[in-house]
Amino acid sequence: MLFSADTLVPIRLTLELALVTTVLLLIVGTPLAWWLARSRAWWKEAAASVVSLPLVLPPTVLGFYLLVALGPNGPGGALASLWGARTLAFTFEGLVIGSVLYSMPFVVQPIRNAFEAMGDRPLEVAATLRASPMKAFWTVAVPLARPGFLTGAVLGFAHTVGEFGVVLMIGGNIPGETKVLSVAIYDYVETSRWSEANALAAVMVVFAFAVILSVTAIGRRLGHITE
């Protein structure tokens, strides 16, 4: 039996992690993307570059900083002490924080692009129709940027599923808690359990294919919507 409890637990955990991360990224990333798209602050591109850093940094760099930051002497430890823990490393919450940072550019960038592509005009029209900036945002900007949100959500989810280096460095390999799919595959390969590795790797290949296909399809639709 290829999909024993041993292999299913990491799959379930990975999906949970990706789902929580994606939801958080949409909540955090949307105002950020909006600000990046609309602000005229001179330091905006500097901020955008910080958000994009995980695109170029090796995961080990982020993992290393996270290990320090999540620990008892970092902000993560301070947060953890609220509920009596010492560290956020080796916890699901810690993985969520790492994944949010690591997958941030994959969510923020498409949403920002969508906000930028729609230009000022729809918002001006809304304003002249008495829509407050908040109403304009929810009734015009968000619906018009929907393909960006879809692409961002799919990429963010997929990237979190595929994340390896950061999890390896802050996870502690705890089954059901931090041992996600990519780490489990690595483990199986390291210990020469090829059949399990094969099963999980195949799942990843199929998943990655589905993601790329759906992003392409969304891209198509984006093309259609702009009249």
Next chain:
Amino acid sequence: MKTSTLTMVAAGLATALSFGVPAQAAETNVAVAANFTEAVKEIADAFAKSTGDTAKLSFGSSGQLYTQITQGAPFQVFLSADDVRPKKAITEGFGVEGTDFTYAIGKLVLWSPDAERVKGEETLKSGGFDKIAIANPTAAPYGAAAVETMKKLGVYDALKAKIVEGNNISQAFQFVDSKNAELGFVALSQIAGREDGSQWLVPQEDYTPIRQDAVLLKTGADNEAAKAFIEFLKGPEARKIIEKYGYAVDGAQ
């Protein structure tokens, strides 16, 4: 002015080229398990001084290096972190029969950067900590040794929930050094030279010796430098360095 600059550049190039292809000295590529990094660098320096030959070092996990060797990587010597892979190399036809030997024996230590933390095996028995880091026991010998030790002391089941696994022994060390885990089983070689913290050197009888074996690969069978390096590694100068870095050496030698 211009000509003199050109001449200098030309001279520089010539030097660089001559370094690439030494007239007399031979060269060998050595694959080394990452935990032995610091020690082997010093050994390679001493080797170069005494023989004039060069050992070019590549580092990685034993597993990775072994996979690379099976895929035709240009290594002539393999210094593994275990005693399984060098034997496997021989049975699978990548190593030269009879050349495998133990160059170092790893010492397991329970360590914490907190000077008050580790008092001895009672520290494990009291369990007054949140997380204890070990290396992945299925993949890394130090991890297996850690589990063996805890089982022998009868604390494994009690501590199981507190264990966090590093993918390898250096990661287990990072977990502890970054204080995310209060303490952990690490290699003595990793804390060699560190003054801070508290440690308990696990008695050798508590776990199967962590033998680190080396083997001459078939690609190096006719390489004088490779054979010389293996000999040098067995010699007194190298053994002194190895002990300095927190390993034991085989007394049988």
Next chain:
Amino acid sequence: MIDDQTIEAVFRGRLGGFVLDTAFTLPAHGLTALFGPSGCGKTSVLRCIAGLTRIADGLCRVGGDTWQDKTTFRPPHMRPIGYVFQEASLFPHLSVRRNLTYGAPHKSTAAGVKPAVGFEETVDLLGIGHLLDRAPAKLSGGERQRVAIGRALLSDPRLLLMDEPLSALDAETKEEILPFLERLHARLAVPILYVSHAISEVERLADHLVLMNEGKVLAAGRLGDLQSDPRLPLALSRDASVSLDATVEGHDSTYGLLELSVRGGRFLVPAPAGCSGEMRRLSIKAGDVSLSLQPSSGSTILNILPCRILSHTRRGEHEVVAVLGLGSDGMGAHLLARMTRRSWTMLHLGDGQPLFAQVKSVALR
């Protein structure tokens, strides 16, 4: 309801590489055209009034409300305006109906107050009833612009701002929309500010005119006054003409002639009958008016009116443009007449002289 009130707008300052220096006051009723060549700052003025562009040194008061002064700046969504952009800019994700109602006041908030124009009436006026459930992408250019106009109207504006609403459309579509705009203007009490660089639209629609060039206001006033002011470029242009607001007096059914009166004169125009007292707009080109010292009876020209020359200007080397006041006292509405300098000299014409204007052709809207 907002009669006797005014729109006051002063905007001075730099917008990118462009300097705006405008100040004008308009009556807050009827349609005022902001007219000038492309790039003269018309749209900037409109955007400043809407609050879409903020210029530091600005003043904007509409019907007694201050929208902007030294200490105040109302954001656009707090200004009771309707804005029609050059491109329809409909929300692509909403149906025509939801586009139309997007800015409409909520029923709860507008409980006692009846909006100036209702949904059915607007849809009717613009002829978009059959489009309500379509997506904007499925509309023609003209249909889209009509929906955009309706959307702005239904937000119950106290001032309607239109930024070249026809310029993105082809000639045929323009002709399709102009009648709607005329009806709008005739039926609604809402004042309209209409940006255009096409004099033909201005002649047809405007009551008042703000003439702009290079960021400055050249003149502001009643359309006819500015058209016939020889100091302004309009009177000397090749297509110079004067628009007159006329009242229908009667109809001669035997000959199919409509009788209309303007200040200081009457015109007969071939046209179907209209209601007596109805207001119609006449447009008379300077090139269609000739002058004669006698009321020549032996002429096929239908409209020969007594008038006086109020002033005259040379147009180039060989032409003269005269401003005429209708009526034997010259106190009526103004007309323009263009003639050769030779005729002017041969007839010994001069300012103040009483004579007769022969109007060859009258365009009736």
